[in-house]
Amino acid sequence: MLKYKEQRNRLTQVAAAAKAGISERSARRVERSDTLPSQGPARSWRTRPDPLADVWDAEVVPLLHADAQLNAVTLLEELQRRHPGQYGASMLRTLQRRLRQWRAVHGAEREVYFAQAHPPGRLGLSDFTVADALGVVIDGAAFNHRLYQFALAHSGWRHVVVVTGGESFLALSSGLQAALWRLGGVPEEHRTDSLSAAFNNLAEQQELTQRYEALCSHYGMRASRCNPGQSHENGAIESRHDSLKTALDQALRLRGTRRFDARADYEAFVDAVVQRFNARVAPRLGAERALLRSLPPRRTAQYEELPARVSKYAIFTVKGVQYSAPSQLIGHRLMVRQYAEHIECWLGGQCVLQRPRATHRDGQRHPRDIDYRHLVAALKRKPGAFARWVLRDAVFPRDVYRRTWERLAAALPERQACKTIVGLLALAADGHEAQLADELEQLIELDQLPDLHALSALLAPPRGHMPEVAVQLPALADYDTLIAQAQEVAR
Template sequence: MPGKKITDHQVQKYKQHHLKLSQAAAAAKAGISERSARRIEHQEVLPSQRKERAWRTRTDPLASVWDSEVAPLLHTDSALSAVTLLEELQRRYPGDYGAAVLRTLQRRVRQWRALHGPEREVFFAQEHPPGRLGLSDFTVCDELAVVIAGVAFPHRIYQFALAHSGWRHAVVFEGGESFIALSTGLQSALWRLGGVPEEHRTDSLSAAFNNLAEQQELTRRYAALCTHYAMRASRCNPGQSQENGSIESRHDSLKTALDQALRLRGSRCFDDRVGYETLVATIVARLNARVAVRLMVERTMLRALPQRRTAEYEELPARVSKYAIFTVRGAQYSAPSQLIGQRMTVRLYTDHLECWLGDTRVLERARLTHCDGQRHPRDIDYRHLIAALRRKPGAFARSVLRNAMFPRAVYRQTWERLSAQLSEREACRCIVGLLALAADGHEAQLATELEQLIELDQLPDLFALTTLLAPRPGALPDVQIELPDLAGFDALLGASA
């Protein structure tokens, strides 16, 4: 066959068949051509016993420059590519070396590196006994292009895997690779698994390992987390991701499976985050089903869990200012006016925060993330400020929190139309009245009415909307409550005695 050398086995097979068959038939049986068969008839040695060819069939196009110019360049820097070397020869000898020389030069450079190049890194395959090693890592999943409630959902997935069985657990997170995210994901995986491996390995996560002076707290907290679960903490060398290859390969397989599931689903849009997290959990369960047998073996080798989880939050102090807002990690949140001046303890979780006064939880809010280039994102609940605004409606027009107070886009559009067509005083009174009506439990219904008014190009009538949405005096049923005769209880208790 063209391009393939005839082997000793083919020669022996041809000779065996040629004792009974014709030359053409024996050659076909051996998988060689008739021309090769005729040549074999005149040769006394097998192909492996022939002397190596010491001559060239074509003139060497690099003979004049290889030893004198190309090889010295490679000795200086072995990382030079054949394309770079060819371009250098073309600059030195215009017109002598065309593009057809590139393939020859690539072959010669590859051969030179094999004989004279530097030593290359050797990778050592590792054995992973059951129950010994668990691995953690985060991976960015923005390329999945997931959309939640009409808004792009940039996120990361934390993944924990057992090196022996390949069992995995995945958790969706917004924001960065924080210690809270690592702690929440790791503990969720261990309690789902029902046991603890001997060693826990990560790459150089800043959430776990960082030598900067201002980050020492993170290292101490990660060590305390591993101590709580009696795990030995380890990490791969910086820049050597192959040392954490057992988890890196699972990132690729998980994201590929998610991408295929989204394609099969026909849409990457979800109504809420729970829907997307349910899809991730389903895909992970399917992948884990493939390793169920190996997991049964490994589970028996895992260590027991502690009696309880450790804290999955970070505690920070925060003081509610006179503007009824407090700041946590650069993000601003509103609070009820009763908390102005109070110093709270904020428990910061991955997706929400809780505010405590002593042992009493006074507030819970969804956690904000620094996205879309916002330096100080704001989460302002208009219900916290509406009572004060009703007393000072004129403050609404130039409030720095104004744009963050609108509960829906239609309220913002209504304010823009009011401020453009009415005086500032009248516009403020109207929008504050509308927000007060929304705070009374009519936010969604009022939003529908405002959308219809915008379509009709009409301004809202606060009195008419209040009359429409507020309960009318006669609308509530008259409930009569009859109190029982207490003497009946005395008779009942006497009978039981």
């Protein structure tokens, strides 16, 4: 009405009504009235009959009392079955408005969210998030991974670690300790969601796992978790997952490619993005860091020790994962230290083997990490065993070697094909893996089989030529002359 009056000062009644978006009849009513519409008496009558008057109290409300979660579509379909032809689809919006008003007055109590204040130095949060959607490619293969993130609730400082396995205790422990030591202090409380790596979700007597309880006790933190299924209780870290992955995606777009040569390059990229976040909260972090507790003298163990025996097949198993070992270790019992990203094999206080930790992938019942360098010497003595070797498909260092074997097996007799592929693996083990892979790619493109002797000659180091040195011996009489001169000087 105020907009209409403003326009009416300089326009006709029809034009002012059009400008204000009201009808001419409403314009005439406004001009006749001496008060504002809100100051008039409340209307106590309906302008049209209530279409639900016969069924609302008698049928709809009893259904809502029986189950308040019934929606308008279900109720309308039920009314159509009970009263055929009386309630059409146009009644849905009316029923939705009526339901919303009924629930506002008679509905069940709704969940209330309580905003929390986070004093400095009190709360740190940890959580994992799946980052496969970033589409990162490392060394030509899709890199499926998670991101572990630790954040301080007050300042917003964060630390991120790339994780290739699941949400294990080792991943939690190594990520948390790396964050605390980079931060330089410890908060009073550490909160996660209901991680099975930290909490006994199926046990009522013991809430924390022994390893997680020992970890928190080592750093003097109080452990807590949000209620199962209530992710908003951990919202201070959940919201940071979205901002982190959005920032990583934008940085990858700006970079122009999602391919990295090595995992270390991708980890450095992630760390650079995280440091940009931390630079924004540097003043708040400075105030919070002064209130953090001191770190303990050292870190606690970030690994799990498991015994394993190397079998006659030069294989040992750790938690269902098979690893190869040098043949010299056959029959020895190793103490395997399993970290979040790698394993170490110890024998008598000496680390004899270190390998990246193999993880379960889609369709794999028993993951395998077979290093062909451990077994190629034995294969050279028994090349015929390669054709039906159980671990054959896991031994190829690159996909091009597997494709080469398939072509050799299809075109050559089995014995000759085995000798050729074992010879190629031996060449690769001598330090020519990448160069030999390029040569094999070219042969596949040319539809030619590899010639082991030709490739050996091609990859052999160039022979050095010894220079011819002519040595001329002096006459013995010259030594007598030198001795005589020396005696003259001495006199």
